[in-house]
Amino acid sequence: MRVLSGFAVIMIGVMSFAYFMPYFYGIAAVKKPYAPNVFFSPVIEDFIMIKSGKDTSYCDRVGNIYDLNEFKKLAPFVYYRDLQMKGEYPDIIGGVFVPFETVQKETDFISVRPSDINHSGTRIGLYPLYDTKSDSASLEFPGELFRIKERMEFINASSIETDEEKSELFTGALREKGFVFPAKVIGGNTDPRKQTDYGYFVADSSGFLFRVYQAEGRPEVVKTGFGPENGEIVHIYANEKPGVRYYCFIITREGGIYALMKEDYSVRKVPAGNYNPYADTLRISADPLYITAKVSDGSTERVSAAGWDFTERAVYSSLSDDSMKSGMKAVFHVIFPFYIYDDKNAPSFPLKASLSEKPAAAFVFSLILAAAYFIISVRSGNRRPPYGASFIILLTGIYGLAAVLILNNGRRR
Amino acid sequence: MKSIFYKEGIKLRRALAAAFAVNAAVLLYSYFRVRVGFIMQEPALLWLDIIERNAFFFDRISVPLAASAFILGFLQFYPESSGRRFRISCHLPQNEDLTLLYMLLFGLSSVCFLWLFDTAGVMLSASFFFPYDLWGRIPSVMIYSLFFSVFLYSAAASVALEPSWGGRAGLALLLCGGAAFFGVSVYRPSCWGAFIAFAPALLSLASVFYPASGYRAGGGR
Incomplete structure (x- = not known):
């Protein structure tokens, strides 16, 4: 039990050191990353x-x-x-x-980070449906939120009860246009301070995209030109800027970026090269003449410009600099055999573990640490050679060494 | 086991009563704070605010729960080391590991009951103000509070049971970093995250046996 419990203490130490040591090293070695x-x-x-x-x-x-x-x-x-x-x-x-x-009217800028896509599945699926054509000068915040599962349901926030009449009205309107429940992805702007409202863009379970909005209390549903042949929707970005030519941008699992055009609800593919929506940051800037897509994966950035006919006019690729000095980065991957870090883009739990980029060098460094610990312990007159502790240091490197030293030091006093 | 539970019950009865009272008070306070929010603001706007900001409307309850677990762990085991009770217990004709295991089981059950009390209280009060979509996620989020509380309870127990100050400092240094593994983004339940949080909680429970092992004959205490 003594060995097992000692191992448990060391393991907790190793796990926490694997998080904190690289974190503080990163802070010490940080430099301003360079990217044009x-x-x-x-x-x-x-x-x-x-x-x-x-x-x-x-x-x-x-x-x-x-x-x-x-x-x-x-x-x-x-x-x-x-x-x-x-x-x-x-x-x-x-x-x-x-x-x-x-x-002024037609310039727009949007940014879609991997976290927007990874986290969209975990958002609680309740949304406010504004009235696009209400009597008041500004949009009124509705007293209920809706969800779209087996039907479209409006939940009154004061009574926490379903508004059956309204739910049936909207569910019927959606079914009439061929919507297949439940909804897979819902995109729209929920901001209560917004000036205009285009409703929501909802992908049904068969892969078609619909626009749903409310006009004077009545449901309005439009089936758009996006279908399953365009890909599986993972994210819909709509910022409801009145002057621009599109309603929203649709991102598919395969990395396709589509603009849903206001003119006729057709979808046009935005040229952007290889885009991985789960790992790359996408920035789109639109102006009266061009639409430019920047895809950045942290180390490279690909920029493509297209006219409003969506044909690519020019492409530029650049390498981004690292946020750590190169020498410091090399040392990092030698002294830390693995590390735990916060991944803000992770779909759920933010902690991730990663192995060193130089595993052989990291193993040699761990071997040196383990051998040094073993030799010093034996020479300092330990009754038993520390095989177990040395093995832990060999596997966990500097983290294991720190944990073993702290534990032993505490015990000796 | 029965006698150890009885002994631990007597030792911790005031602390347990205080912990339940404090947690109940915080639950009531949270309920009234949410109620005031719903009176002052448009309820649908509050729902949306919570959803968009991923704001954990009942997160303040995790603080008294964690603090209670830490204090319970300390109060349960500090008298064992300072009063040399554990050393005397080790001379009794019974397995010391089993004795410690029963003591830990008592503490663990107390923390679990406290967590159940808090979770039930939060779910009950949330059901008055929120739809199922929101309050249905409470258990999956609160599970991290349970693991965190178990971790803190075990860490406090380990440090309290260690008789030397040097050993205490070393254990505290090794164990306190483990708290970083319980930082969870709210409303984002994940099996991987639950495992990551469960692993240090389980390891920390095992770690309590480490300072206890030094009390035995030949342990040098």
Whole structure:
């Protein structure tokens, strides 16, 4: 029992050291990661970038260097407010007349992190359904939330009871349009402070996408052009900006990104290369002439620009720098044979374990630690050679050594 | 076993009564806080706020539960080491490991009862204000509080039973880091997460036998 309980104490120590030691090492070795901020210029119809470091530089893909003012003129859809303030906003951009007001209305920026997709399945499936055409000037927050399982149910928040009449009305409207219950994914903007409402975009269990909204208390359901042939929906992003050309972006399990167009509810595929929705961060910027998708996996970033016909015009790939100094990173993977860390993108439990990137070097380092501990213990006159402790150090490296030393030190006093 | 449970019951009766009273008071306080929230604000807006922010509306109950478990562990085992009771018990004609196991079982049952009391209280009060979608997730989230409380109880017991201050400091250093494994994002129940939280809780229970092993004949105490 003594051996087993000692092992239990050491194991807890090893687990906590495997979390805390790499964490504090990471804090000590952190450096500002370097990655250029890339934009698509409608003026030169190529990528321009801001390279920040000791000296910030503004350049294009070819290597031409610009000053900040020139750079702003090359990215008029990014810096349109600055340009307008100085009276330098050009009404004709890329040969097209684009008034300032159009830019204000049609520029949009969205960001979808892996955590948005991984966590969407664990969100409690209750949503408020606003009235798109209510009498009041601003949207009124409804007194009930809805869920879509075997039917669409409205739960009154004051009584915690189902509003049967309304539930039947909306369930019937959905069935009439061919909706197959239960809903798989629901996307929409729940923000009570929003100005406009487009309702919700709901994927049914057969893979079709529907738009559901409420107008003067009545259900409105539209079957969109998205079907199972486009892929399995994992996430729907809708920010309800009135001036843009799309209702929402649909992300599929295979990494497809689709825009649901306002004009005719058709879906158009946004070119973005290899996108893994569970691991990569996606940033989409839309402006009156182009739609640009940036896919970043932490070490590389791929940017693709397309016109509103959704054909790819230009692609740019760049390597991101690591957030740890290279020498420090090498040492990290030698001294820590494995480590436990917080994964904020994890679908459920945030703690994850990972092995060293240099397992052979880490094993040799652990072997040296174990041998040193064994030799020092035997030479210091221990009655029995510490085979067990040395074996634990061999397997767990520096964590095991720290735990064994702390435990032994406490016992000797 | 019966006699050990009786002995532990007498030793901890006041602490247990105080723990239940404090937990009941916090439950009542939480209930009234939520009730005030529902009176002052639109209920549907409160529901949405909780859902969107992943705010654990009953999380304050995990603090008194964890504190109670820690204090129970300390109060149960500190007198054993400071009053040398455990050392004397080791001279009785019975298995010392079994004695300790029964003592731990008593403490563990107390923590479990306290957790059941809190979970039932939270579920009952939540059912007045929230739909099943919200309060149905309470047990799967509260299970982490149980593991955390068991871990703290065992850690306090280990440190309290260790007679030397150096040993106490070493054990505290090794065990306190284990608390990091109970940080769980609310409403995101997962089997992997439950296992990760269960493993240190189980290991910490086994760790109580480590300081106890030093009391035996030849243990150098």
